[in-house]
Amino acid sequence: MKKIKIGIPYSLYFYEYYPLWKEFLTRLGAEVILSQPTNKKILDLGIRSALSEICLPVKIFYGHVLSLTDQADCILIPRMVCIEKGAFFCPKMIGLPDMVKSSLSSLCPMVSPIIDVRQSYGSWKNSLFQVGQLITDNSVNISRAFSVSWENFQNNYLTNLLDPNVLRLDNSRKNSQKISKQYDDMPINIAVLGHDYLINDSYINLDLIQKLKKMNVNVLTPEMVHPNTIKKQLKKLYKPIFWSLSRRVVGAAFYYFEKQVEGVIHLTSFECGEDSMVGELIHHQSQQYPAVSFTEFVFDEHTGEAGINTRIEAFLDMIRRKKRYEIGFAPTW
């Protein structure tokens, strides 16, 4: 029998959940087709087909979906509603399948299971089961595939063992257990905060991470902070944040502030609703830590690099000068 080809857009929440879906689907005998990393063509496709007011990551998601249409038999677009108590995904991700359906007319069939752990029909198990039934009728196989892939996903998620196929940067948690110890080896620690799909997509963020590394910066990201630490940090807030994706960003920001890293860069995309609020919270908190320099980069569909280069250089120069001054190397005229 011919294998069913399921397309997965390399975008948005798949930066986090791709390993789970991939293992589950391949175990059931489907072929998983991942779209290319974001490139000019995908961006253009997305911008052309999406409403101009949608945020950049969703436009790019459109592009990925379109680029998959002629390769795959169906495309997986889960409706992510809620994965933990008291927190939701962004409205645009909740409405994503409907948005894609209504603005893209020539589209191959779409599979959109609901992930909503508050409801029994929306639990991970039931949702994946539904998808599994499209591939095979053997429910024992589906259950087995789910439990194995779920377990692997959980283990990898917590210990963050890196697999080259996993969509993560290579600089994750491994090389930065204790930030403070690294002051001697690495001249500057900079925390780059933002959603997965901004930090890991080197096309949107204009290769920011590599650029920073080349400038001898130890880049720290939210994924490097343990979930429990994040939970603890979030208690500082007056009211819990009700967006799952932003929880990690805010928790990590507070943690890095407390650890007094030299600089914090908050990446946001133009028109991102969560970031507009969360950015303000982080900014407010940053004022309590004058030793930590804080800046915010907003990305949109413009791809001019010079502006961002200048800003990075200026930011790093400022930090280096401050450091030199603190150590006493600065001329004292």
Added chain:
Amino acid sequence: MKLALPRLGNIDVINETIISDMGHELIETPPNTKKTMDSGVRYSPEYCCLPLKIALGNMIETLDLGAEGLIMAGGWGPCRFGYYAQVQRDVLLDLGYNFKMIILELPRKESLKTLWDNINLLRNGKSWFYMINQYRFSWQQILLMEELEKNSLQVRPREKKRGAASRILSESLIRIKHAKDQKTLEQIKKETMSQFDDMTNFHKKDLIRVAMVGEFYVSLEPFSNHHLEEKLGYLGVEVVRKNSIEAWIAPIMKLHIFKESFKEEEEIEKAAYQYLAHSVGGEGQTTVGNVVLAHREDLDGAIQVVPFTCMPEIVAETILKKVSEDLDFPTLTLTYDEQTGEEGLNTRIEAFIDLLKMRRRKGVKVS
């Protein structure tokens, strides 16, 4: 304590009932002006939506007048509104104001005590019975206010003298504000209705009817939508406003489970299901549902009002394109931000209304 309530359309009718009569000192929020907007925009995060900015402007103005406590509603997402009060509080504290933010929202386990404290603060030592009565009465005031507003929308395109509907409405609202009991409210209702009737030209029957859907604040606050309802009214269009404070609060507070509004909500959800199968927070799904219902109710078109960057409404806007295509039902999306230029808006509205009139004349829509 000197308390103030940010503006939301004509919500200030309840100011006296829930603030002055409870023994607090009332700081009236000044009407929204360019200045309100400017000070709000100046201190808000740049990409926040418009309601946050205007409300922040309101807060700054009332704090300058000496307010010590600000009453604000909250929520639990996924719409940004749930976090407004926190961000506004942070911004105002940074500006050096000293005040208490009194947030009224459905409690979660950890915020139960905060809510209890807030309610006690508002109760101000008065008896529970008195407080509940006052709030019940304020609810009646809101209901009457909305009823009159909705009536004025029907009167305005038919009025004998330009501006009559708005004048009668604003006079009645002041009376509602000062009313102390149910009897007075009924009296006001009767008198206003007869005033409306006097001013209505009943010969005008076949007017263009347009549904106004979209985000809650922008559709209720005339300042933020550049007096869209009046503009449409003077163009001879009957506006059917789909959003209301009643429909917003009643389901949350379970105020009338057995009444119609609960059913209405279900119906809207059902209508939207085909296009948007899940609630996306805010009024996203409601907007889609209302447009489908407006089509069924044989209205001529729908105007969606959206504050710039609103997340749920962008989802709805994307989907409305498809709805409009499928049902052959004209919709217009107006996005509002802090720009106050009106001509562009006027042109778009007029063009849209012309389109609707043309469709009627050609008999695309049989009414």
